[in-house]
Amino acid sequence: MTKFGLITKGLVKDNPTFVLLLGMCPTLATTTSAMNGLSMGLATLFVLVLSNMAISALAPAVPDKVHIPVYIVVIATFVTVLQFLMQAFVPDIYATLGLFIPLIVVNCIVLGRAEAFANKNSVIDSALDGLGVGIGFTCSLTVLGAVREILGSLSVFGWKIPGTGDGMLAFVMAPGAFLCLGYLMVLFNKFLAKK
Amino acid sequence: MAAKSNLKNMVLCLFGTCLFCSAILGGVYALTKEPIEQTNAKLLQDAVGQVLLRNADNSGIKEGTEIMEAPDLIEVDGKSYSYFVQVENGTPVAYAIKSTVVGFGGPLTLMVGISADRKLVLNTSVLAHSETPGLGAKCTTDEKFMGQWNGLQLEKTKLEVQKPVKDGIDAITASTITSKAYTQAVANALAAFDTIAKQEVEND
Numbered sequence: 001m002t003k004f005g006l007i008t009k010g011l012v013k014d015n016p017t018f019v020l021l022l023g024m025c026p027t028l029a030t031t032t033s034a035m036n037g038l039s040m041g042l043a044t045l046f047v048l049v050l051s052n053m054a055i056s057a058l059a060p061a062v063p064d065k066v067h068i069p070v071y072i073v074v075i076a077t078f079v080t081v082l083q084f085l086m087q088a089f090v091p092d093i094y095a096t097l098g099l100f101i102p103l104i105v106v107n108c109i110v111l112g113r114a115e116a117f118a119n120k121n122s123v124i125d126s127a128l129d130g131l132g133v134g135i136g137f138t139c140s141l142t143v144l145g146a147v148r149e150i151l152g153s154l155s156v157f158g159w160k161i162p163g164t165g166d167g168m169l170a171f172v173m174a175p176g177a178f179l180c181l182g183y184l185m186v187l188f189n190k191f192l193a194k195k
Numbered sequence: 196m197a198a199k200s201n202l203k204n205m206v207l208c209l210f211g212t213c214l215f216c217s218a219i220l221g222g223v224y225a226l227t228k229e230p231i232e233q234t235n236a237k238l239l240q241d242a243v244g245q246v247l248l249r250n251a252d253n254s255g256i257k258e259g260t261e262i263m264e265a266p267d268l269i270e271v272d273g274k275s276y277s278y279f280v281q282v283e284n285g286t287p288v289a290y291a292i293k294s295t296v297v298g299f300g301g302p303l304t305l306m307v308g309i310s311a312d313r314k315l316v317l318n319t320s321v322l323a324h325s326e327t328p329g330l331g332a333k334c335t336t337d338e339k340f341m342g343q344w345n346g347l348q349l350e351k352t353k354l355e356v357q358k359p360v361k362d363g364i365d366a367i368t369a370s371t372i373t374s375k376a377y378t379q380a381v382a383n384a385l386a387a388f389d390t391i392a393k394q395e396v397e398n399d
Contacts, residue, residue: 032328063200063208070212077216081223088230091238098325169369172328 003128010132017140017181018188022108026100027141028177034157037145039093040100041138045131046082047104051075052118052130059119071114076105109137140184147180148172239306242320243291246308247281259283262291269387269394276387287311290391293322294384298376301325303334305377307384313392316347316381331373340367340374344381354382 016022026044031037054074062070083101086094094101104110113133118126149155152171154164170176248257256262260283268275269292279291288311295304303324308317319341326332334340343364356375357363366374 036328058212061208063204065200066205066209069209073209073212073216077219080220084223084227084231088227088234091234095323166368169330172330 003125006125006128007132007135010129010134010136011139012136012192014133015136015140015188016109016133017137017144018185019192020112021185022112023137024181026103026107027144028174028181030097030100031141031145031148031177032172033149033153033155034142034146036096037141037143038138040097041134041141043082043086043097043101044104044107044109044137045134047075047078047107048110048113048134048137049127049130050078051110052113052126053123054078055114056118056121056123056126067119068111071111071119072105075110075114079105109133144177144180144184147184148176151180152176238322242306242322243279245320246291246306246318247279247289248308248310248317256281257283257288260288265391269390271383271387271390274383276384278387278391287395289317290388292384292387292391294380294387296376296380296383298324298326299331299370299372300327303373303376303380305380305384307381309385309388313385313388314349316344316349316385318346319344319377319381326370326373331367331370333367333370334373334377337367340365349385354378354385 010016014020017024017027023044026040030040051071051074055071058070058074059067079102082104083094086101113126113130117129121129146156148171149157152167152169152173154161154167168176171180243262244256247262248260249255250257260281263280263282265278265280268277270276274295277293280287281289281291289308290311291306291308293304294307295302297303301324303326304322306320306322308319309315310317321335324332324334326334351362353363355363356366356371356378358366358371364374364378
């Protein structure tokens, strides 16, 4: 597969949210607005690229029976680094996403890419794979967040559409998350099938 | 592909990974410790500045006054409160009290500014909350709700959420629990203020 293909694969054909349905918990919980979705996506992207690179470099030396604990330790390290950085430099976003940042440790996407790709491929390919899947995840979360924000609070990226009221509150809450995700999934897969 | 497992290489590999990761974390912690403390201190200072007496043009805290952090916590009904005093020419003119209650989604922490004559709630500022986004979380953005706390006259207004509003607090639409918790936090801060005032009288 070409280097470019490694990136686009995660965006469309293997999109983690709409096709593989991985990492549903942060997807549903943090996409109350486009900005929150984008921040969560970028945070995951950061961990995904670094952990993919580290794991692909480590993999040949790791004994088979302990590979999961080793990977989790590596992932947890990067997540904690991310936490420190966010607390220091973007405290507002850190406060909004709260618990979901440490929970990236157990995000299926991160461990999934380590198991399915990084431990069999070169460091550069793994970085590109992480980048592709990370961008795919970020885009999906931003789109889902934007749709929920428009329907739920009638605003776009925090900019309130003038002269409008409260919006449909259900879309900001959990049921709206499921509903939007379902419909977006249908649209995405219909579009994919046509191609 | 992965190496064949035996006890020795498994133990070594786990030990090595943990040691290396701990070293990285220690390093990053040392590097970010100071910026994190600075950020937190700035957030607290901003909140305190927001709720105390300000210049008429709202350009910062009132000139000629000084803000001091109280060295001791105040205990009221088993809860402890930290607070700041704004001093002008040696007399306290306002107090900023940190008050935490349980909101709809978890702890709700406010900074509440009260004038030293106990007539006004100068303003309130949310330090931390975990309310529902789009509903209770509006307590940090809803201008109508937040505006009520700006210069609230304690003699004329009851600290309770009312529907319809007569002489109390108007709730955020569809977020009554958050609004009640917010009001409770202000009432608690006022109770803490009374205790502080009493102590000062005794000390004099």
